[in-house]
Amino acid sequence: MDLTRLQRVSDFQWRIEPEGAMRVPAVIYADEALVSDMDDKVYEQVTNVATLPGIVRASYAMPDAHWGYGFPIGGVAAFDADEGGVISAGGVGFDISCGVRSMLTGLPRARIEERKQALANALFENIPVGMGSKGEIRLDDTEMDAMLSGGAVWAVERGYGTAEDLERIEEGGRATDAKVPFVSDKARKRQRREMGTLGSGNHYLEVQEVTEIYDEPTAEAYGLGIGNCLVTIHCGSRGLGHQIGTEFLREMAVAAAEFGIALPDRELACAPIKSEVGERYLGAMRAGINCALANRQIISHLTRGVFAELFPEARLELLFDVSHNTCKLEEHAIDGKPRRLYIHRKGATRAFGPDNKTLPAPLRAVGQPVLIGGSMGTGSYVLAGMKEGEARAFSSACHGAGRRMSRSKAYRTWGGRQVVDELASRGIIVRAPSSRGVAEEAPGAYKDVTAVVEAAERACLARKVAKLAPVVCIKG
Amino acid sequence: MASSSSPRNRASNITGVPAHWEHFEHDADIGVRGVGGDPATAFEQAAIAMTAVIADPADVRPLHRVRFDCSAPDLELLLVDFLNGVVFEMATRKMLFSRFDVGIEDATLRATAYGEAVDVGRHQPAAEIKGATLTALDVHGREDGTWVAQCVVDV
Numbered sequence: 001m002d003l004t005r006l007q008r009v010s011d012f013q014w015r016i017e018p019e020g021a022m023r024v025p026a027v028i029y030a031d032e033a034l035v036s037d038m039d040d041k042v043y044e045q046v047t048n049v050a051t052l053p054g055i056v057r058a059s060y061a062m063p064d065a066h067w068g069y070g071f072p073i074g075g076v077a078a079f080d081a082d083e084g085g086v087i088s089a090g091g092v093g094f095d096i097s098c099g100v101r102s103m104l105t106g107l108p109r110a111r112i113e114e115r116k117q118a119l120a121n122a123l124f125e126n127i128p129v130g131m132g133s134k135g136e137i138r139l140d141d142t143e144m145d146a147m148l149s150g151g152a153v154w155a156v157e158r159g160y161g162t163a164e165d166l167e168r169i170e171e172g173g174r175a176t177d178a179k180v181p182f183v184s185d186k187a188r189k190r191q192r193r194e195m196g197t198l199g200s201g202n203h204y205l206e207v208q209e210v211t212e213i214y215d216e217p218t219a220e221a222y223g224l225g226i227g228n229c230l231v232t233i234h235c236g237s238r239g240l241g242h243q244i245g246t247e248f249l250r251e252m253a254v255a256a257a258e259f260g261i262a263l264p265d266r267e268l269a270c271a272p273i274k275s276e277v278g279e280r281y282l283g284a285m286r287a288g289i290n291c292a293l294a295n296r297q298i299i300s301h302l303t304r305g306v307f308a309e310l311f312p313e314a315r316l317e318l319l320f321d322v323s324h325n326t327c328k329l330e331e332h333a334i335d336g337k338p339r340r341l342y343i344h345r346k347g348a349t350r351a352f353g354p355d356n357k358t359l360p361a362p363l364r365a366v367g368q369p370v371l372i373g374g375s376m377g378t379g380s381y382v383l384a385g386m387k388e389g390e391a392r393a394f395s396s397a398c399h400g401a402g403r404r405m406s407r408s409k410a411y412r413t414w415g416g417r418q419v420v421d422e423l424a425s426r427g428i429i430v431r432a433p434s435s436r437g438v439a440e441e442a443p444g445a446y447k448d449v450t451a452v453v454e455a456a457e458r459a460c461l462a463r464k465v466a467k468l469a470p471v472v473c474i475k476g
Numbered sequence: 477m478a479s480s481s482s483p484r485n486r487a488s489n490i491t492g493v494p495a496h497w498e499h500f501e502h503d504a505d506i507g508v509r510g511v512g513g514d515p516a517t518a519f520e521q522a523a524i525a526m527t528a529v530i531a532d533p534a535d536v537r538p539l540h541r542v543r544f545d546c547s548a549p550d551l552e553l554l555l556v557d558f559l560n561g562v563v564f565e566m567a568t569r570k571m572l573f574s575r576f577d578v579g580i581e582d583a584t585l586r587a588t589a590y591g592e593a594v595d596v597g598r599h600q601p602a603a604e605i606k607g608a609t610l611t612a613l614d615v616h617g618r619e620d621g622t623w624v625a626q627c628v629v630d631v
Binding site for chain 1: 499502506560593604608613628630631
């Protein structure tokens with residue numbers, strides 16, 4: 001991105017004043033190297049979002065922003081329904097409520113090492129991954145409805161986890177006001193064999209070791225100690241969410257003109273929140289969130305089953321579950337006054353700071369855990385939401401490293417076997433159904449996640465708590 | 477694996493440019509592009525390009541036939557609907573397709589896709605496709621008489 005087109009507010013904040021059809025400024029949080037490295041499409045997309053009706057304060061891009069669909073991936077924008085604000089299917093994305101959850105195993109790395117191969121094999125055998133995989137759980141129409149309105153609460157009621165898990169999931173594990181009748185038959189059909197499946201692409205299940213602690217009191221509140229291991233799951237709403245995204249993106253692309261919304265890019269397809277299609281999408285999208293929450297809950301249950309066999313002493317307590325493709329109704333202070341806004345986070349994580357009343361008591365003093373996935377070679381981070389984040393970007397932070405190389409180039413550059421062997425030489429076991437899939441997800445295909453989280457911290461979006469290194473990686 | 481000519485080469489009869497498909501780059505995902513002597517052939521090639529995001533189309537045997545229809549207000553949305561129709565059939569039937577017959581008449585598309593059940597060992601599917609998007613969406617005729625049909629697919 002051409003830096004001369006941006007106003008440098010600080011070393012970690014860049015601003016584009018409103019011009020043309022922009023209603024509000026655009027703000028990018030990143031250091032100079034990260035911004036320079038961003039595609040010009042990010043500039044185009046973050047400024048396009050600023051043209052949408054009812055947008056409040058600014059259109060934001062997180063440090064890991066890259067070229068997305070209408071919205072940049074790493075985009076955050078708030079809309080006021082009472083001011084003609086819109087909801088955008090592209091602003092949520094195809095994988096509704098795709099997200100990350102981490103569970104504390106209570107096991108030190110040395111204990112994992114005793115049975116590492118067996119653990120990798122058992123996880124790979126018990127958790128369906130990759131294209132064409134099928135889940136064991138098949139839902140009839142009644143159970144599908146119950147899952148779509150109940151989310152992780154439904155999953156726990158069916159025996160997949162415990163009530164304690166729900167306190168560690170956004171909204172207590174269930175998006176309220178899901179409107180199940182607005183989920184199409186095709187979306188349901190796509191989900192029929194996909195409950196409890198991980199998917200593919202950048203989705204994974206990892207066993208990780210805590211290798212660095214940056215903030216002792218917060219790490220203690222989170223239960224993180226050097227040398228201890230976690231299990232982290234990255235996946236979303238599977239075929240059901242993809243189909244909801246597909247159908248409403250198409251419908252909104254056609255409907256926007258009827259609402260008199262001039263779209264600078266067709267992919268920005270949106271509709272007024274207070275419109276029939278807007279309300280239908282909100283209801284269906286919330287059902288998609290519940291599908292993702294139920295899915296991650298089921299995969300957690302499968303993981304716990306594997307650990308119970310191999311490590312009977314492990315308990316696998318949920319640290320937290322965050323979603324990074326959502327639109328949520330939240331209260332935020334604008335010019336000192338509370339307003340209820342629809343916050344789109346596309347490839348961005350909610351990052352509530354300390355004292356947020358929605359956080360469970362043990363986390364309230366330190367802020368919400370913000371789970372940042374890296375690549376399978378470079379590790380991941382646990383951050384904590386900061387009070388300043390509210391004013392920065394409606395309490396939002398980055399979500400991952402972001403790709404620096406396309407899938408096809410990665411496949412041309414590395415062989416899957418080469419990647420697996422190289423990681424094995426560093427003590428990281430990778431299990432995946434497809435060698436090509438591993439090559440496309442090679443560590444070198446991703447940006448430096450460390451630079452992304454450093455920028456997030458310096459921009460006061462979220463502060464570093466711990467670094468996690470991969471030990472076992474199950475790739476879809 | 478980034479591009480290929482098609483042995484089923486309708487376009488060559490018209491323009492001398494073989495029908496073919498290719499991929500183009502997108503930060504997070506991948507673009508699929510089909511080229512042919514008419515929109516229908518370009519659509520068929522774009523669908524093969526989409527299969528090639530997952531596996532080598534040459535490894536997918538055209539053993540079973542699946543038919544579906546779609547309609548849209550313009551050719552671009554018709555391409556998106558067609559590709560999303562293929563995504564739906566792949567996802568629900570757990571199949572891959574390597575050959576497509578497409579007919580387009582009055583904004584309605586009739587498709588027949590030929591393929592087989594996913595065999596993880598043989599196909600080595602790299603990723604599943606979540607959906608065809610409106611990003612870099614373009615269907616147009618070129619000066620040489622060929623047609624291009626393209627968009628980014630979300631992986």
